[in-house]
Amino acid sequence: MNVCYQIGWNLFKFLGSVFFSFRAIHPERIPLTGPVILAVNHQSFLDPPLAGICTQRELYFLARRSLLKWPILGPLMLKVNVIPVDRGAGDMAALKAVIRVLKEGHATLLFPEGTRSRDGKLQKAQAGLGMIIARTGAPVVPMRIFGAHEALPPDGRSFHASPVSVVVGEPIRFSPEELACKDRELYQRLSDRVMDAIAAIRYEP
Numbered sequence: 001m002n003v004c005y006q007i008g009w010n011l012f013k014f015l016g017s018v019f020f021s022f023r024a025i026h027p028e029r030i031p032l033t034g035p036v037i038l039a040v041n042h043q044s045f046l047d048p049p050l051a052g053i054c055t056q057r058e059l060y061f062l063a064r065r066s067l068l069k070w071p072i073l074g075p076l077m078l079k080v081n082v083i084p085v086d087r088g089a090g091d092m093a094a095l096k097a098v099i100r101v102l103k104e105g106h107a108t109l110l111f112p113e114g115t116r117s118r119d120g121k122l123q124k125a126q127a128g129l130g131m132i133i134a135r136t137g138a139p140v141v142p143m144r145i146f147g148a149h150e151a152l153p154p155d156g157r158s159f160h161a162s163p164v165s166v167v168v169g170e171p172i173r174f175s176p177e178e179l180a181c182k183d184r185e186l187y188q189r190l191s192d193r194v195m196d197a198i199a200a201i202r203y204e205p
Helices: 003-020 047-052 065-069 073-079 092-103 127-136 184-199
Strands: 023-025 036-040 059-064 082-085 107-110 140-146 165-168
Touching: 003 047, 003 073, 036 047, 036 127, 036 184, 047 059, 047 107, 047 140, 059 092, 082 092, 092 107, 092 127, 127 184, 140 184
Parallel strands: 023 165, 036 107, 036 140, 059 082, 059 107
Antiparallel strands: 140 165
């Protein structure tokens, strides 16, 4: 890990333990080498750092470009492997950057839903994840975060020191035959398959 990433990882490991009684369940399912996509449901601003501390492996993240304008926090994001993305129909430059990172053998954390859920419930997956899978063949580890919506709702106006847990599912691996026909229909089907795997994850406190 680079120095800034290591500091951030340790900081959120501490904050997660103190404020959220954070638990990572089955983190051993995350491969420690080779390209891999960690696919997580999206409930809160807490999701990236708390999902990120489930593994000591250095990750790459997508974040909307406007966040980089925040004082102090914005410049730091670029030092912890954040890839800026423009909101809208789809930022091909950001998607290509993720594809390049995976082809170099790194790991990335992505949200199939694209944006945070307003009510904490799972949303429909976007086709962008499927395109990345089809172009890289990278395995996907489905992960589901529980409690982040209650701890810090999407409006960001209230904070609650309540439990948050992340459950890591079994990796999904794709054969070349499954990725052969690269079109939007395939992309959506791949994204839906991952979202179904996330939805199937259960957690009993």
